[in-house]
Amino acid sequence: MKEIVVISGKGGTGKTSITAAFAMLAGKNAVIADCDVDAADMHLLLQPDFAKSEDFYSGFKAEIDQELCMKCGKCKQACRFDAVKKIDDSYNILNLDCEGCGYCAEICPVKAIQMVEQNVGKWYISKIKNNAQMVHARLGIGADNSGKLVAKVKKEAKNIAQEASKDFILVDGSPGIGCPVVSSLSGADYVIIVTEPTLPGFHDMKRVYELVQNFHLTAGCIINKYDINKEISEKIKSFCKKNSIDIISYFPYDETFTQAMTQGKTIVEFDDGNLKKILENSWKKIISLTDQH
Amino acid sequence: MKISIASGKGGTGKTTLATNLAYLLSQKSPVILADLDVEEPNSGFFIKGKEIHEKKVFRMIPEWDKEKCVLCGNCQRVCKFNAVIKLWEEVLVFNQLCHSCYACSELCPQNALPMKTYEVGKITEFEQNNLHFIEGKLNVGEEQAVPLIKETIDFTNHNYSSDILRIFDAPPGTSCPVIEATKSADYIILITEPTPFGLHDLKLAVEVMRELKKDFGVxxxxxxxxxxxxxxxxxxxxxPLLGKIPNMKKAAEAYSKGELLSEAIPEIRSAILDIIKNLQDREVLL
Structure with missing residues (x-):
């Protein structure tokens, strides 16, 4: 079983549209994991049935029992996040600022502070429209701990894939280089970077590739909208060659991507022409590349 | 006035809007543009200012002092992030997991975990006439964006008068980095694209802004x-729908080269000017 993780560095390069199309091409050989948990969109194309759902608890917030509090202010002094605010005569926790470190609870002389575990979201196991299984999640509004929810989604996807002896886990990652991305990369067998030939796209790809290298992972690259700047596309190509990143495919600038999305379809269900062919060839290439590595 | 530009979905034009708004507004009066998308900051491709200052940003992390430690394990017990682990006769600190709360350090009976500085990124300040551009950039491998976002905002607070308009280019998503980049703002602009992904993530962003009780437009x-x-x-x-920026392949091409769209494409310039007018009518801008 191979775990394939799709990331991009920069947002909006076509990562999810392309990954969803691969999910349709992989069919029942793959378990799909949407690890872009704080702005998950893949379900809009794959139409999961949300068959099984579970709450996800992670991290803490402090709560002060005003009855017990003797207003010594030690909690406010200890807090490095300015999360304790004195309002009139009472001390209060600002939920958005509380990091859940528990320092205040630890030092409160009358044990008036409780650390309460937080419900930060939900995760789901679903069947998608081609009957493959998908694990996905939704992070609560403004919640942190997205990295931990990503780890949970990946772990569940892995369990399903192992039990049913699937060939692939296909993971849609999030933009950036922070904790959710680090979580989605850990344990990957192969990384696909979807980029675009723009100065920001290339810059962000280089940064995220540095992260991929930190994990000693092998990677391939898909250049989307390659024709909007052929000069930068060439630069991306040389960067890939220099770093032994496999070049998987190039997609032209094509608004068919949006048209398919507007109908809730992946490209391979919508387009019978050039884009579908590129996607099919890309997926074949990815299968053979992951076999080699 | 502080305006934060956020989106939910990535790649919808936060940076395009932030840089063009800041650039056009700076032709009349001073503007501070802060790039708070510290994981992947991109505003700098479009604002060509003179670099005037760069500083490294540090976080405080405990460092184990083997000589003083009596292996009581209190540090491991108080750490809620599993960042300090006592393993046999050793205490290990995992920098990436540490939230710099100081609990392990200050509650250590032997003072065996003094806090030491640890570099997480840098803040660079550029100047282009009336436009002051501040960029926060996270070091690759550093997982926590929030401390650097906070530092970058603090930097603008300490170095510039609060009378100057601030425009924040926020990161994508709806989780903690976005909260940090929007919670101190007076007004939020959510930028999206007219697609199912754009709408879905806009709804999430709207929920966040309502939760934060922010005034916002789209x-x-x-x-x-x-x-x-x-x-x-x-x-x-x-x-409120504050404006529409037309879809043009030409715009994607100009963007790819790092051109400021309001300079390169007249239709986009006029769309941004309409947005400014709209913000003035709503008294978000003077």
């Missing part, structure tokens, strides 16, 4: 592709 970028569902949604929810 701008549609790449208007003309997709459908009219975002317009309908804004009408239904009585969310």
């Amino acid at each position: 701008i549609i970028n790449r208007y003309g592709i997709g459908n009219d569902d975002v317009v309908q949604y804004c009408e239904d929810e009585r969310i």
Whole structure:
């Protein structure tokens, strides 16, 4: 079983549209994991049935029992996040600022502070429209701990894939280089970077590739909208060659991507022409590349 | 006035809007543009200012002092992030997991975990006439964006008068980095694209802004592709639609080269000017 993780560095390069199309091409050989948990969109194309759902608890917030509090202010002094605010005569926790470190609870002389575990979201196991299984999640509004929810989604996807002896886990990652991305990369067998030939796209790809290298992972690259700047596309190509990143495919600038999305379809269900062919060839290439590595 | 530009979905035009708004507004009066998308900051490709200052940003992390430690294990017990682990006769600190709360350090009976500085990124300050551009950039491998976002905002607070307009280019998503980049702002602009992904993530961003009790409006970028569902949604929810930026392949090409779209493409310039007028009518801008 191979775990394939799709990331991009920069947002909006076509990562999810392309990954969803691969999910349709992989069919029942793959378990799909949407690890872009704080702005998950893949379900809009794959139409999961949300068959099984579970709450996800992670991290803490402090709560002060005003009855017990003797207003010594030690909690406010200890807090490095300015999360304790004195309002009139009472001390209060600002939920958005509380990091859940528990320092205040630890030092409160009358044990008036409780650390309460937080419900930060939900995760789901679903069947998608081609009957493959998908694990996905939704992070609560403004919640942190997205990295931990990503780890949970990946772990569940892995369990399903192992039990049913699937060939692939296909993971849609999030933009950036922070904790959710680090979580989605850990344990990957192969990384696909979807980029675009723009100065920001290339810059962000280089940064995220540095992260991929930190994990000693092998990677391939898909250049989307390659024709909007052929000069930068060439630069991306040389960067890939220099770093032994496999070049998987190039997609032209094509608004068919949006048209398919507007109908809730992946490209391979919508387009019978050039884009579908590129996607099919890309997926074949990815299968053979992951076999080699 | 502090305006934060956020989106939910990535790649919808936050940076395009932030840089063009800041640039056009700076022709009349001083503006501070802060790039708070510290994981992947991109505003600097479009604002060509003179670098005037760069500083490294540090976080405080405990460092184990083997000589003083009596292996009582209190540090491991108080750490809620599993960042300090006592393993046999050793205490290990995992920098990436540490939230710099000081609990392990200050509650250590032997003072065996003094806090030491640890570099997480840098803040660079550029100047282009009236436009002051501040960029926060996270070191690759550093997982926590929030401390650097906070530092970058603090930097603008300490170095510039609060009378100057601030425009924040926020990171994508709806989780803690976005909260940090929007919670101190007076007004939030949510920029989206008229597609199912754009609408879905806009709804999440709207929920966040309502939770934070923020005043906000919406701008549609790449208007003309997709459908009219975002317009309908804004009408239904009585969310002000502040403007529409037309979809043009030319714009994607100019963006790819790092050109400022309001300079390169007249239609986009006029769309941004309309947005400024709209913000003035709403008294978000003077």
